[in-house]
Every structure is written in structure tokens, then in C-alpha cells.
């Protein structure tokens with residue numbers, strides 16, 4: 651779910667830098683060009699009052715890009731910390747423990763973080779908000795939520811879960827609707 655959001659956020663950030671530097675740009679200008687132009691005006695950026703904020707945002711995107719392109723094999727991104735907005739990458743053992751501590755010191759319940767993340771994705775209506783039973787199962791696993799494809803099919807057969815559409819004859823489900831079934835059964 652992260653990649654789509656990340657590209658969007660970086661575009662926003664590039665626009666923010668463009669405005670901060672009064673660069674002559676329009677919104678059709680690719681983010682790469684904007685970021686390159688901004689990188690050639692570091693002294694102008696450094697003298698700004700909000701440089702600390704710009705640096706904070708830039709560091710976060712740099713970190714997120716690395717994590718998105720080369721996700722750590724033994725960790726899953728369960729969601730964002732509500733206090734510091736860091737991505738929370740956890741091992742299965744940490745997820746099974748139900749409570750995690752963010753590097754900012756906040757203690758968080760794993761299911762709360764997961765639910766907030768799925769809700770944000772559902773509201774963003776990006777391409778990862780629905781899919782076939784096996785696609786939804788994979789999407790949820792990326793967030794550290796284990797639900798078998800067969801379980802999703804059973805919920806449909808029992809009338810607990812209603813498909814939102816069809817793809818090549820296979821029922822398509824909303825990730826959020828599947829999450830509601832998981833919570834209902836826990």
C-alpha cells in the first residue's frame with residue numbers, strides 16, 4: 651500500500667519545495683525536475699525559518715523510499731505511529747505480542763495501528779483497497795494481518811462478507827470489509 655502513497659507524498663513535497671524557493675514551476679513539471687532544481691539551491695533553503703521542518707520531511711521520505719524499494723524481509727509495515735508519523739515495521743513476534751513501542755516512546759496496540767492504516771488506505775481509494783480473496787490475503791499479510799484466502803471465501807458463503815464486484819469470474823472484496831470480518835471474529 652505504501653508505494654502509491656509515497657509517490658503522491660513526494661510529489662506534494664516537491665511542490666512544497668518549489669513554492670518555498672519561488673521556483674518558476676507549474677504542476678505539470680515532474681517532481682524529479684523540481685527536486686533537482688531544489689537541490690541546486692540548498693543555501694536558499696538552508697536560510698529559511700522552516701528548514702528544520704523541510705529536513706524532517708525529506709529525511710522521512712528518504713527513509714520510506716528505501717523501506718519501500720527494499721522492504722526488510724523479516725518485518726511488516728503495520729501502519730503509522732499517530733504521534734510521530736513514523737512507519738512501524740514489526741517482526742511477526744512483535745505483532746503477535748499485540749503491543750509495540752515506537753521509537754518516539756509511544757506504546758501502541760498493534761490492531762489499532764493496523765485498523766487506522768487500513769482506514770486511511772480505504773479512504774484514499776487507491777488501487778490496493780480491494781481485490782480477489784488471494785489478493786486481499788496478500789495485501790493484509792503485508793500489514794502483518796494473517797487471514798487465509800479460504801477463510802475469506804467461507805465468510806462469503808456464510809453471507810457475512812459481500813463481494814463488491816467481480817474480476818474474471820472471481821469475487822472481489824474490499825480490504826476494509828474483510829478487516830471488519832476479522833475483527834468481528836476475534
Ligand SMILES: [Zn+2]
Pocket residue numbers: 731732733734735736752753754755756
Ligand atoms: Zn512514534
